[in-house]
Amino acid sequence: MLSVSKSHSTQRRVLSAAIAALATCMSANAEVTVTKDFTGIWDQPDQESQGFVVQIVNQPDGTRQGVAYWFTYDDSGNAKWFVGQGNVDKNRIDMEVLEVSGPTFLQSSDPATRTAEIWGTGSLTFNNCNEGTVDMINAVTGTGLAPFRIARLSSVANTSCSGGISDDFRPNAAPVEIEIRLQNTGVDPDASGKAEFETEPGRAEFEVEVEDLDVGDYDLLVDGAAVGTITVSTDDNGTEGEIEFRSPEEMGHPLLTFDPRGTVIEVAQGGTVFLTSDPLPDDEGDDPGIVVQEVEIEVDLVNAGVYPDGSAEAEFEVRQDRREFSVEVEDIPVGSYALRVAGSEVGTIDVVQDDDETEGELEFRDPVTSGELPLDFDPRNSVVEVLEGGTLLFSVEFPGEADSEDDPQSDSDDDSDGDDSGDGTGDGPGDDDGDDSDSDDPSTLSIEVALENSGVNTQASGSAKYEVDSDGAEFEVEVEDLADGDYDLLVDAMLEATITVIEGKGEVEFSESPEGDELLLTFDPRGLRISVEQAGTELLSVTFPE
Numbered sequence: 001m002l003s004v005s006k007s008h009s010t011q012r013r014v015l016s017a018a019i020a021a022l023a024t025c026m027s028a029n030a031e032v033t034v035t036k037d038f039t040g041i042w043d044q045p046d047q048e049s050q051g052f053v054v055q056i057v058n059q060p061d062g063t064r065q066g067v068a069y070w071f072t073y074d075d076s077g078n079a080k081w082f083v084g085q086g087n088v089d090k091n092r093i094d095m096e097v098l099e100v101s102g103p104t105f106l107q108s109s110d111p112a113t114r115t116a117e118i119w120g121t122g123s124l125t126f127n128n129c130n131e132g133t134v135d136m137i138n139a140v141t142g143t144g145l146a147p148f149r150i151a152r153l154s155s156v157a158n159t160s161c162s163g164g165i166s167d168d169f170r171p172n173a174a175p176v177e178i179e180i181r182l183q184n185t186g187v188d189p190d191a192s193g194k195a196e197f198e199t200e201p202g203r204a205e206f207e208v209e210v211e212d213l214d215v216g217d218y219d220l221l222v223d224g225a226a227v228g229t230i231t232v233s234t235d236d237n238g239t240e241g242e243i244e245f246r247s248p249e250e251m252g253h254p255l256l257t258f259d260p261r262g263t264v265i266e267v268a269q270g271g272t273v274f275l276t277s278d279p280l281p282d283d284e285g286d287d288p289g290i291v292v293q294e295v296e297i298e299v300d301l302v303n304a305g306v307y308p309d310g311s312a313e314a315e316f317e318v319r320q321d322r323r324e325f326s327v328e329v330e331d332i333p334v335g336s337y338a339l340r341v342a343g344s345e346v347g348t349i350d351v352v353q354d355d356d357e358t359e360g361e362l363e364f365r366d367p368v369t370s371g372e373l374p375l376d377f378d379p380r381n382s383v384v385e386v387l388e389g390g391t392l393l394f395s396v397e398f399p400g401e402a403d404s405e406d407d408p409q410s411d412s413d414d415d416s417d418g419d420d421s422g423d424g425t426g427d428g429p430g431d432d433d434g435d436d437s438d439s440d441d442p443s444t445l446s447i448e449v450a451l452e453n454s455g456v457n458t459q460a461s462g463s464a465k466y467e468v469d470s471d472g473a474e475f476e477v478e479v480e481d482l483a484d485g486d487y488d489l490l491v492d493a494m495l496e497a498t499i500t501v502i503e504g505k506g507e508v509e510f511s512e513s514p515e516g517d518e519l520l521l522t523f524d525p526r527g528l529r530i531s532v533e534q535a536g537t538e539l540l541s542v543t544f545p546e
Contacts, residue, residue, distance in 0.1 A: 031090065031091055031255075031257060032091050032126055032127075032128055032129065032162075032163025032164070032255065032257060033090055033091060033163060033164065033165065033257035033258070034056060034064075034066065034088045034090070034091060034092070034093060034126060035056065035161065035162075035163065035164075035165070035167035035168050036056045036159075036167060036168055037056075037129070037155065037156070037159045037160070037161035037162075037167040038054060038056050038066075038126065038129070038161060039054060039055050039056050039155070039156050039159075040053075040054060040152055040153070040154050040155040040156060041053055041054075041152070041153040041154040042054055042132070042150040042151065042152055042153060043150065043151050043152075043153045044134075044148055044149065044150055045149055045150075045151050046148055046149055047072075047148065050070075050071055050072040050073065051070075051071060051150065051153070052068050052069065052070050052071075052124075052134075052150060053068070053069040053071075054066060054067070054068050054093075054124070055067045055068075056088065063087060064087070064088040065085060065086060065087055065088060065093075066084075066085070066086060066087075066088055066093035066095065066124065067083070067084070067085045068083070068084045068085075068093065068095060068122075068124060069081060069082075069083050070082040070083070070084065070097075080099070080101075081100055082097050082098060082099050082100065082119060083097070083098050083100055083116070084096065084097040084098070084122050090257070091125060091126050091127075091163075091257075092123055092124065092125045092126070093123065093124045094121070094122075094123050095121065095122050095123065095124070096118065096121060097118075097119045097120050097121060097122045097136065098116040098117060098118055098119060099116070099117050099118075099119040100115070100116050101115050101117075102114050102115040118139055119138060119139065119140075120136060120137045120138040120139040120140070121136075121137050121139070122134065122135060122136040122137070123135050124150070126163075128163060129152070129161035129162065129163050130151060130152040130161075131149070131150070131151055131152075132149070132150045132151075133147050133148070133149060133150070134147065134148055134149075134150055135147050160248075162247055162248035162249060162255070163249075163255060163257065164204065164246075164247025164248055164249060164255045164256050164257055165204050165247050165256055165257065165258065165259050166199070166202055166203050166204045166247040166248060166256075167247070169199060169201050169202065169204070170201070170452055170453060174449060174450050175198070175199060175200040176197065176198065176199040176200075177196075177197075177198050178196065178197045178198075178261070178280060178281060179194060179195070179196040179197075180194065180195055180196075180265075180277055180278075180280060181193075181194050181277075181319075181322065182194055182195060182208075182210070182265065182267065182275040182276065182277050183275065183276050183277060183278075183367075184274070184275060184366075184367035184368070185273050185274060185275065185276055187272055187273070187274050188212070188213055188214065188274050189367065189368050189369075190212040190367070190368075190369055190370070191210065191211070191212050191213045191274050191275060191367065192210070192211050192212060192275075192322060192367045193208065193209055193210035193211065193267060193275045194208070194209055195207070195208045195209075195260070195265045195277060195280070196208075196209075197260050197261065197280065203246075203247070203248070204246070204247045204256050205244060205245065205246050205247075205256070206244070206245045206256050206260050207242060207243070207244040207245070208220055208230065208242065208243055208244075208265065208267070209240065209241070209242040210230060210232060210240065210241050210242070210267055210274075210275060211237075211238060211239065211240045212238050212239055212240075212369075213232045213239055213241070213267075213274060214232065214239070215232055215233055215234060215239055216231075216232055216269065217229050217230070217231050217232075217269070218230045218231075218232060218241070218267050218268060218269045218274070219267070219268045219269065220243055220265070220266075220267060221264075221265070221266040221267075221268055221273075222258060222260055222263050222264075222265060222266075223263040223264055224264075224266075227245075227258065228243045228245070228254055229243070230242065230243050230267060260280050261280050261281065262279050262280060262281075263279060263280055264276065264277055264278070264279055265277040265280065295316070295317065295318040296315075296316075296317050296318075297315070297316045297317075297380070297398070297399055298313065298314070298315040298316075299313065299314055299315075299396055299398060299399060300312070300313050300396070301313065301314060301327075301384065301386065301394035301395060301396040302394065302395055302396055303393070303394055304392050304393055304394065304395065306388070306391060306392075306393050307331070307332045307333070307393065309331045309332075310329065310330065310331045310332040310393065310394070311329070311330050311331060311394075312327065312328065312329040312330070312386055312393075312394040313327070313328055314326070314327045314328075314379070314384050314396065314398060316379055316380065316398070322365060322366065322367065323365070323366045323375050324363070324364065324365050324366075324372075324375065325363075325364045325365075325375055325379050326361060326362065326363040326364070327339055327349065327361070327362050327384065327386065328359065328360070328361040329349055329351060329359065329360050329361075329386060329393075329394065330357060330358065330359045331357060331358060331359075332351060332358060332393065333351070333358065334351050334352060334353055334358055335350075335351055335388070336348050336349070336350050336351075337349045337351065337360070337386050337387060337388055337393065338386070338387045338388075339362055339384075339385070339386055340383075340384070340385040340386075340387060341377060341379050341382050341383075341384050341385075341398075342377070342379075342382035342383060343383070344377075346364070346373075346377065347362045347364075347373055348362070349361065349362045349386065379398045380398055380399065380400045381397075381398065381399075381400045382397070382398055383395060383396070383397050383398070384396050384397075384398045445466070445467065445468040445469075446465070446466075446467045446468075447465070447466045447467075447526070447544070447545055448463060448464070448465040448466075449463065449464055449465075449542055449544065449545060450462070450463050450542070451463060451464060451477075451479070451530070451532065451540035451541060451542045452540065452541055452542055453539070453540060454538050454539055454540065454541065456537055456538070456539050457481075457482060457483075457539055459481040460479065460480070460481050460482045460539055460540060461479070461480050461481060461540070462477065462478055462479035462480065462532060462540045463477070463478050464476070464477045464478075464525065464530050464542060464544060465477075466525050466526065466544065471513060472511065472512035472513050472521075473511070473512050473521055473524075474509065474510065474511045474512070474518075474521065475509070475510040475511075475521055475523075475525055476507060476508070476509045476510070477489055477499065477507065477508055477530065477532070478505075478506070478507040479499060479501060479505070479506050479507070479532055479540060480504060480505050481504050482501045482504060482506070482532075482539065483501065483504075484501050484502055484503065484504070485500075485501055485534065486498050486499070486500050486501075486534075487499045487500075487501060487506065487532050487533065487534050487539070488532070488533045488534065489508055489530075489531075489532060490529075490530070490531045490532075490533060491523055491525060491528055491529075491530055492523075492528040492529055493529070496510075496519075496523070497510075497519055499532065525544045526544055526545065526546045527543070527544065527545075527546045528543070528544055529541060529542070529543050529544075530542050530543075530544050
């Protein structure tokens with residue numbers, strides 16, 4: 001940054017020009033967000049031998065700030081330096097600027113001669129990862145300096161700035177996948193949509209898809225702020241539109257400069273909201289996954305004996321973009337029959353003649369479409385009944401969500417006695433094998449998370465795993481790529497064990513029934529902070545998921 005010869009100055013000018021050209025080729029129109037990868041040395045290409053050292057830091061309260069050291073000269077050519085610090089706001093750092101003076105060359109430490117006085121305010125606004133503009137206002141004179149350009153001269157080793165949120169992901173962060181269904185506000189009852197957010201180290205994607213809206217352009221709002229436009233057009237199945245953000249930016253996809261977790265997603269046109277959402281879950285990397293669990297439950301209703309040949313079945317489905325519930329009856333007289341769920345009448349089933357049979361069906365859907373009723377209730381764990389006047393014809397206690405880990409999307413029963421085996425010995429509706437109770441099966445649990453690197457040893461990594469099965473609970477912590485030696489394992493700030501690292505690897509195991517080298521497990525790690533330290537310095541840590 002500070003040249004000492006004409007040749008060095010020339011090299012600096014050439015480098016600055018190359019950086020500017022590269023920035024122009026990148027993304028001239030995409031606004032960036034200031035990430036940790038903006039840390040580096042920034043030159044003033046239009047001024048001689050002066051510039052900034054910029055650092056992006058996190059405060060203890062979690063807010064992000066920028067610190068800038070400005071090295072320049074006074075009107076007589078004497079070296080001067082300033083320091084600014086302030087909050088990051090999207091692509092800008094707003095700072096209070098202090099003028100530093102007092103000490104002499106290699107003077108011994110003496111706070112009495114150290115002076116930092118408020119000079120004014122300033123802002124660094126970044127066009128992209130390699131170019132920006134500086135504005136300064138002197139508090140004493142009230143006048144501002146003419147805005148001047150800055151251009152990157154250096155960056156931190158092994159970083160690659162994109163200006164998107166992926167810059168700030170830890171290299172060992174667990175992948176995230178969140179998908180939710182957008183809710184119809186009722187303006188266009190046929191419309192539906194979904195939002196999906198995915199991350200992995202070095203990459204992030206956010207996508208919103210909509211269907212069955214009128215053709216046109218719609219605003220995508222994230223917490224009330226417009227972030228993009230969804231163009232809805234006609235396809236073979238109706239109308240659809242989508243927008244997908246990515247970080248790093250890719251051709252045809254806007255740069256993802258915001259984190260949608262914890263925000264409300266809306267699709268609007270002219271101020272009218274057509275689709276909306278609850279706040280996207282903010283999982284903070286703890287055991288992330290699909291938020292909307294797909295479910296399919298189908299069950300036969302029990303015949304009360306009024307029409308012995310008759311049958312009825314009910315089906316409930318949850319998909320990423322919809323919920324559906326239907327009840328179908330067959331082989332009972334033509335007529336109208338009441339459908340009751342949890343004691344409340346929700347609709348009427350009209351039974352009609354169909355060739356040699358009679359049948360009728362009632363369908364509910366959320367979001368609602370033509371020919372279906374709005375699904376504004378959840379039938380799970382409720383009694384479903386079909387009645388003729390006040391006479392009960394069919395009934396069932398509709399099952400809740402399936403509790404099988406092997407097949408969480410199905411919970412069905414194919415015959416009216418609640419037992420698929422056909423022996424009539426089932427425990428009730430929704431029992432596939434006559435004994436679907438969990439009372440004889442011990443609870444099982446398995447949670448495994450990566451430990452986060454504190455930055456002291458950037459190569460180090462580790463994981464923590466907690467399991468519960470019929471033999472009891474176990475907890476294990478493994479570390480890799482640490483220097484050989486002994487390390488403290490702390491759980492909720494309490495020393496619980498020593499991990500001995502040999503050839504870069506080490507582990508410690510706890511069990512409620514310890515064997516061999518296992519230690520007795522006397523704590524439940526869920527919700528507690530786990531850390532690996534040496535001589536009081538934290539190397540790896542994580543707040544264990546609950």
